[in-house]
Amino acid sequence: MTDIDYARYDRIRPIHWTGDTLELLDQRRLPFATEYVTCGDSDAVAAAIQALAVRGAPAIGIAAAWGVVLAARDIEADDAAQAAGRIEPALQRLNAARPTAVNLAWALARMRAAMLRAQAGKGGDWRNALEAEARAIETEDLAANRAMGVLGASLIEEGSGVLTHCNTGSLATAGFGTALGVIRAGVAQGRIDRVFAGETRPWNQGARLTVWELQQDGIDATLIADAAASHLMKGGGVQWVVVGADRICANGDVANKIGTYQLAIAARHHGVRFMVVAPSSTVDMETPSGELIEIEERDPGELLGVGGSRTVAEGVQAWNPVFDITPAALIDAIVTEKGIVERPDTASMQSLFRG
Numbered sequence: 001m002t003d004i005d006y007a008r009y010d011r012i013r014p015i016h017w018t019g020d021t022l023e024l025l026d027q028r029r030l031p032f033a034t035e036y037v038t039c040g041d042s043d044a045v046a047a048a049i050q051a052l053a054v055r056g057a058p059a060i061g062i063a064a065a066w067g068v069v070l071a072a073r074d075i076e077a078d079d080a081a082q083a084a085g086r087i088e089p090a091l092q093r094l095n096a097a098r099p100t101a102v103n104l105a106w107a108l109a110r111m112r113a114a115m116l117r118a119q120a121g122k123g124g125d126w127r128n129a130l131e132a133e134a135r136a137i138e139t140e141d142l143a144a145n146r147a148m149g150v151l152g153a154s155l156i157e158e159g160s161g162v163l164t165h166c167n168t169g170s171l172a173t174a175g176f177g178t179a180l181g182v183i184r185a186g187v188a189q190g191r192i193d194r195v196f197a198g199e200t201r202p203w204n205q206g207a208r209l210t211v212w213e214l215q216q217d218g219i220d221a222t223l224i225a226d227a228a229a230s231h232l233m234k235g236g237g238v239q240w241v242v243v244g245a246d247r248i249c250a251n252g253d254v255a256n257k258i259g260t261y262q263l264a265i266a267a268r269h270h271g272v273r274f275m276v277v278a279p280s281s282t283v284d285m286e287t288p289s290g291e292l293i294e295i296e297e298r299d300p301g302e303l304l305g306v307g308g309s310r311t312v313a314e315g316v317q318a319w320n321p322v323f324d325i326t327p328a329a330l331i332d333a334i335v336t337e338k339g340i341v342e343r344p345d346t347a348s349m350q351s352l353f354r355g
């Protein structure tokens with residue numbers, strides 16, 4: 001199989017640590033403007049996560065980790081123990097930015113652990129330990145995505161068509177992407193002939209971000225309305241639906257962008273296989289099943305217009321849950337950097353994540 005030239009996918013990096021500030025590629029402005037949000041403190045990072053200037057489960061974890069580094073610069077402390085107490089309110093505000101993606105809490109836990117190691121004299125100066133940990137979280141995510149790309153692509157037969165949802169590419173991660181990494185690897189290896197991307201209403205991650213990312217790679221992708229997905233599957237246009245995740249539970253239930261659940265139902269009905277691709281930082285073995293996951297509900301105003309132009313009459317009500325839960329029974333494979341869980345359930349998840 002063809003080796004992957006990963007460097008060609010490195011042009012888009014949503015997160016840049018300057019040494020003093022965190023520069024975030026403002027994903028609200030893409031694809032028509034390349035603008036950055038400069039964060040000088042942790043609360044600016046929390047605001048950028050909440051506003052979706054930076055978004056995507058792994059990317060918000062990475063941004064939050066750098067937010068902790070910024071918070072450490074705003075406190076005085078004689079040692080790591082004192083610092084841990086003084087910095088905690090900033091970590092709580094970062095954690096409160098968005099509730100569904102477990103990567104946010106996971107990254108903050110990693111940063112707290114780095115401070116504890118520094119406290120025990122195992123991590124050197126506690127500020128340096130935090131910066132090293134944030135860098136490690138970012139580096140590990142990129143490596144995980146590259147490994148998952150090849151792993152997931154290995155499940156896809158040559159000549160396949162694939163449908164993806166939302167944006168799971170370099171914009172949502174440290175680079176290369178999760179589900180989009182599988183698509184990049186599958187196209188590079190000649191396994192995937194046709195790529196379809198759902199627009200992903202209401203925030204249009206697919207229409208504004210995914211097809212733009214793939215265009216940068218020179219990969220032809222066809223945009224479809226979310227409502228066209230079942231019709232595409234019925235006509236045999238795709239053999240796989242490949243999506244990301246925001247939280248994967250101990251029984252294999254998956255929280256992901258709203259619309260994922262109905263894609264899984266349609267895929268099962270039409271004999272299309274369903275793959276979830278996510279790093280182990282998205283696996284939450286402490287949450288037994290999907291009904292226990294908090295589903296973020298955002299401003300209904302996100303449904304009332306597009307690109308700043310209102311499309312709905314004044315006074316109309318809207319409901320805007322931005323994630324849903326796909327039961328494990330509808331998932332054929334969960335691909336992580338630690339391996340593949342086929343036909344996920346509690347036992348198969350535990351064999352990989354609680355061995």
Ligand SMILES: CSC[C@H]1O[C@H](OP(=O)(O)O)[C@H](O)[C@@H]1O
Pocket residue numbers: 055056057058165166167168169172173178179205243244245246256257258322
């Ligand atoms: C690899 S990104 C995972 C996940 O995050 C996205 O949500 P959002 O754009 O609201 O941050 C979407 O659910 C992706 O599948």
